[in-house]
Amino acid sequence: MANLKTTEKKTKAQSMGLHTEVLTGKTQQKFFNPDEAENFYYWGTYDVDFNKRIDLDVNDLDCKEANKKIDELMSQGYGTIVIKNPQGKHSLGVGVLNKLNLIFEGSLGYFGVGSIDGPTVRINGRVGWSCAENMMAGKVVIEKNAGSCFGAAVRGGDLICKGSVGARTGIDQKGGTIIVGGDAGAFTGFMMQRGRIIILGNVGINLGDSMYDGTIYVGGKIGSFGSDAIESPMTKSDIDWIRRKLKVAEIGGNFDISKMTKVVAGKKLWNYDALEPTEKKGAI
Amino acid sequence: MCGIAGLIHRGKSSNVGNELQAMLQALKHRGPDSTGYALYADNDGENFIMRFKVGENVGEGSSSVNEDESVYDKRKELVDDMLKNLGAKVLKEEKLTPYSYRYEMKYDDDLMDFSKKIESIESVEILSIGKSLELIKDLGDAQAVLDRYDLGKVTGTHAIGHARMATESGVDIKSAHPFWGYPFSDVSVVHNGQLTNYWNNRRVLENKGMRFMSECDSELIAVYLAEKMRNGATLEEGMKDSLSGLDGVFTYFVATKDSLGMAKDTMAAKPLVLYESDDLVAMGSEEIAIRSILPQEIDTYDPFDGEVKVWQI
Numbered sequence: 001m002a003n004l005k006t007t008e009k010k011t012k013a014q015s016m017g018l019h020t021e022v023l024t025g026k027t028q029q030k031f032f033n034p035d036e037a038e039n040f041y042y043w044g045t046y047d048v049d050f051n052k053r054i055d056l057d058v059n060d061l062d063c064k065e066a067n068k069k070i071d072e073l074m075s076q077g078y079g080t081i082v083i084k085n086p087q088g089k090h091s092l093g094v095g096v097l098n099k100l101n102l103i104f105e106g107s108l109g110y111f112g113v114g115s116i117d118g119p120t121v122r123i124n125g126r127v128g129w130s131c132a133e134n135m136m137a138g139k140v141v142i143e144k145n146a147g148s149c150f151g152a153a154v155r156g157g158d159l160i161c162k163g164s165v166g167a168r169t170g171i172d173q174k175g176g177t178i179i180v181g182g183d184a185g186a187f188t189g190f191m192m193q194r195g196r197i198i199i200l201g202n203v204g205i206n207l208g209d210s211m212y213d214g215t216i217y218v219g220g221k222i223g224s225f226g227s228d229a230i231e232s233p234m235t236k237s238d239i240d241w242i243r244r245k246l247k248v249a250e251i252g253g254n255f256d257i258s259k260m261t262k263v264v265a266g267k268k269l270w271n272y273d274a275l276e277p278t279e280k281k282g283a284i
Numbered sequence: 285m286c287g288i289a290g291l292i293h294r295g296k297s298s299n300v301g302n303e304l305q306a307m308l309q310a311l312k313h314r315g316p317d318s319t320g321y322a323l324y325a326d327n328d329g330e331n332f333i334m335r336f337k338v339g340e341n342v343g344e345g346s347s348s349v350n351e352d353e354s355v356y357d358k359r360k361e362l363v364d365d366m367l368k369n370l371g372a373k374v375l376k377e378e379k380l381t382p383y384s385y386r387y388e389m390k391y392d393d394d395l396m397d398f399s400k401k402i403e404s405i406e407s408v409e410i411l412s413i414g415k416s417l418e419l420i421k422d423l424g425d426a427q428a429v430l431d432r433y434d435l436g437k438v439t440g441t442h443a444i445g446h447a448r449m450a451t452e453s454g455v456d457i458k459s460a461h462p463f464w465g466y467p468f469s470d471v472s473v474v475h476n477g478q479l480t481n482y483w484n485n486r487r488v489l490e491n492k493g494m495r496f497m498s499e500c501d502s503e504l505i506a507v508y509l510a511e512k513m514r515n516g517a518t519l520e521e522g523m524k525d526s527l528s529g530l531d532g533v534f535t536y537f538v539a540t541k542d543s544l545g546m547a548k549d550t551m552a553a554k555p556l557v558l559y560e561s562d563d564l565v566a567m568g569s570e571e572i573a574i575r576s577i578l579p580q581e582i583d584t585y586d587p588f589d590g591e592v593k594v595w596q597i
Contacts, residue, residue, distance in 0.1 A: 087572070088570070088571030088572045088574070107571060107581070108571075109570055109571050109572055125581060126584050126585070128570065128571050144583060144584075145583075145584070145585040147586045148552060148555065148586060163585070164585065166552060166586040166588070167551070167553075167588070167589055168552075183588070185589050186551060186552050186588070186589040186590075187551070204589050205550070205589065
């Protein structure tokens with residue numbers, strides 16, 4: 001761990017006057033200090049070997065026990081973990097902040113593989129609501145269908161569902177790519193801010209409602225456009241990029257990408273990039 | 285939050301009591317306050333089964349006023365007198381708890397008038413009337429209610445149930461689900477969500493002669509559908525109409541003597557996972573409910589916004 005020298009200097013955020021308000025909450029009084037050594041410790045980082053493989057039966061484990069077991073196996077160097085009998089349990093495989101081949105032989109419930117940063121996940125089944133919420137990096141492939149809020153607030157990586165997904169797919173998306181082989185429900189791309197969504201099938205009503213930015217590509221019919229979502233012409237760059245992404249996603253081999261509809265933000269609603277005070281943007 | 289579950293066996297009977305218990309127990313974390321079963325049992329189909337209560341469960345967690353059990357017996361006697369006056373012939377009666385009864389009876393006249401007269405007795409509520417419907421609801425989780433009412437032996441074709449987390453109304457039996465589709469025999473409803481035009485709709489329906497027994501917004505769905513069917517609509521037509529007539533967020537199930545249906549609001553705000561095969565349809569708020577009766581790998585999906593489906597036995 002780095003041995004950093006401490007300093008009396010104000011942090012950047014403090015020097016911009018962002019901490020002058022009176023804060024009473026215990027956690028609010030502790031400001032983030034980039035000089036503190038503890039911020040350089042990355043929890044859950046292990047050297048793993050992808051060729052070192054193990055099966056983990058979670059039939060008799062709850063989600064906490066199962067996730068703890070996954071962490072233990074990573075600490076022992078296992079780089080390929082196959083989860084048996086997930087039985088639709090919630091919150092399995094969350095918080096994996098490591099490179100890892102994680103394979104689920106069955107279906108997951110809500111919040112499956114949420115808040116991950118780096119692993120390659122394959123789910124040979126279905127996932128419930130909020131799969132891969134807050135994912136930072138990595139690749140997740142779901143062989144069957146997914147529930148609502150698929151990829152909520154993802155910030156990076158590739159999230160792929162070969163079947164159909166529910167409503168509010170990519171809600172609050174901040175980066176990365178979501179790819180759906182089937183149909184998607186209402187409010188797809190709701191309030192998305194960055195990143196891209198590719199839907200090969202049909203989408204429901206209010207597509208891209210209140211989106212700030214980002215791009216949505218739809219292969220089938222669109223129920224209706226949401227507020228401030230508008231159609232934009234497909235370019236050669238779009239087609240090339242989608243072709244490459246679909247190849248990575250292992251779907252849509254013969255799909256006619258040129259006939260897809262591209263949807264972007266009209267930017268007539270609130271736009272944080274244009275209107276947010278400069279000093280706040282600096283702090284963010 | 286609340287959890288709902290339902291299943292229908294097509295072309296055969298099964299132990300729906302135990303199956304629904306397993307599904308609802310898996311959803312206990314969504315609603316620990318009360319549990320309700322609407323089981324469509326293998327009864328002879330000749331006589332009506334009336335389940336009614338003469339008081340509330342005042343056990344731990346209840347929001348009901350404590351009453352002396354002697355008043356329950358007095359109310360039960362008044363119900364018996366009323367049944368005689370109405371010309372109903374009671375063939376069999378069972379006291380299930382100090383406050384609830386199951387009567388098997390013969391009755392050939394209008395159920396609406398019948399129900400109004402029975403429920404004019406203080407604190408008496410008919411939980412259900414039907415030739416196959418057995419509607420049971422009480423405080424506690426699915427296992428506790430199953431044990432209390434001995435539902436483990438019940439066989440039938442289909443069932444819906446509810447694990448309730450009380451939000452806008454009390455922790456009591458009258459606010460618990462399922463709701464009977466008064467005044468239709470064998471109609472029941474369970475709901476997960478919140479209806480925001482409850483009072484407007486309630487005033488309109490009450491002016492049309494419909495009755496509400498609780499202040500639980502979910503009761504509106506049962507009454508709304510019953511009123512549509514009373515005016516000649518089919519169940520499916522009524523359900524489709526409810527997508528625009530009911531405001532708020534909802535996923536609900538409705539069951540009749542020979543069918544099971546689901547409806548999801550146009551924003552798809554409430555969860556539902558569905559499994560469908562040639563001989564069984566099972567659905568619930570979460571996949572774990574379905575997995576409790578089908579542990580093998582199966583294909584399930586989330587119905588989309590504004591979807592209505594009805595299955596026959």
